[in-house]
Amino acid sequence: MNMFWQKLMLLIADPVLRNRLLFVFGALAVFRLLAAIPIPGIDPNQLQLFFANNQFLGLLNVFSGGGLSNLSIVLLGVAPYITASIIMQLLTMMIPKLKELYQEEGEAGRVKFSQYSRFLTLPLAIVQGIAFMVLLQQQGVLPSLTAFQFGVNLMVISAGSVLLMWIGELISEFGLGNGVSVIIFSGIVSRLPQDISQAIFAFDATQIPAYLGFVAIALAVILAVVVITEAERPIPVTYAKRVRGMKFFGGASTYLPLRLNQAGVIPIIFALSFLLVPQMFANFFQTSNIPLVASIAQAIAGGLTNLGIYGGLYFIFVFMFTYFYTAVTFDPHQIAENLQVFRHSRLAVPRFSSLFR
Numbered sequence: 001m002n003m004f005w006q007k008l009m010l011l012i013a014d015p016v017l018r019n020r021l022l023f024v025f026g027a028l029a030v031f032r033l034l035a036a037i038p039i040p041g042i043d044p045n046q047l048q049l050f051f052a053n054n055q056f057l058g059l060l061n062v063f064s065g066g067g068l069s070n071l072s073i074v075l076l077g078v079a080p081y082i083t084a085s086i087i088m089q090l091l092t093m094m095i096p097k098l099k100e101l102y103q104e105e106g107e108a109g110r111v112k113f114s115q116y117s118r119f120l121t122l123p124l125a126i127v128q129g130i131a132f133m134v135l136l137q138q139q140g141v142l143p144s145l146t147a148f149q150f151g152v153n154l155m156v157i158s159a160g161s162v163l164l165m166w167i168g169e170l171i172s173e174f175g176l177g178n179g180v181s182v183i184i185f186s187g188i189v190s191r192l193p194q195d196i197s198q199a200i201f202a203f204d205a206t207q208i209p210a211y212l213g214f215v216a217i218a219l220a221v222i223l224a225v226v227v228i229t230e231a232e233r234p235i236p237v238t239y240a241k242r243v244r245g246m247k248f249f250g251g252a253s254t255y256l257p258l259r260l261n262q263a264g265v266i267p268i269i270f271a272l273s274f275l276l277v278p279q280m281f282a283n284f285f286q287t288s289n290i291p292l293v294a295s296i297a298q299a300i301a302g303g304l305t306n307l308g309i310y311g312g313l314y315f316i317f318v319f320m321f322t323y324f325y326t327a328v329t330f331d332p333h334q335i336a337e338n339l340q341v342f343r344h345s346r347l348a349v350p351r352f353s354s355l356f357r
Helices: 002-013 015-035 044-052 055-063 079-094 096-103 106-138 147-174 179-189 192-201 205-230 266-285 291-305 307-329 332-344
Strands: 232-238 241-244 247-250 253-259
Touching: 002 015, 015 147, 015 179, 079 096, 079 106, 079 147, 079 266, 079 307, 096 106, 106 147, 106 266, 147 179, 266 291, 266 307, 291 307
Parallel strands: none
Antiparallel strands: 232 253, 241 247
């Protein structure tokens, strides 16, 4: 507890950390304001009924940071950007030049790689925006729109998604943490006041042990997540001394900090995206005039609503993406080359921690 207060006082006293934290709060305030601005022509009653009967949209609402439940101008959230990042990461396994750009050209290569992901975000936002608006019209949430009105709404929600991507990157650069993760987290916690108020009004004294058990389990899970995320195994590395003339070089000892959870939360986000996209298109094509297409869409939608099938696919995707993303971000051959470079350099103590953070 003392360490917690020390960290908190350091955060308040350090002007750089304080300004970064204030920037995050300001960016999230702008995001929440955008999430409260709805697109025109919504039927609130139909919207509430539609969300009550669709668990898929509840999950997708997390990616939009709560903007989808209001059909706001940022209803697509960061989902197009996440999808674009997934596609670009997959392409690194198939296109050697992209892999070289991402892994071997340093910071400049990663900046260019991120730029390609941004370019891909806009067409994906347009495609997802069309699918959502047609689906909402079919469900009676949106009225029948003219071509001009449809195009204007599509431009608004696509621009909202790109704007949210920009806010997330600003948080990553000038704030604290990963901007996309912070936006998703803010969308989750934005429901806490409503959930807490409902829990207070529905409070039952006989359920106090259950509440205490839930709090204990939640704290244990948070502790376990933090421990696993921060855990690393230091691999000792010792350099032999070299003699040049009358001087000795090298002879230093350092270590390679291999993180236990190298991939972080990225595999979870990727897995959710891969499960959400088929559900979105299945819901879209369920009312197709082609019987075969409609039956396939209904089978996919029905299968993904089964908790057993959904949970099994979710586990498989998380496992696959963890393996895949670790292979992309941690290349043993490149680490070996870096060791050789440091070995022949004049640096006595190489700093490997920057390679793994």
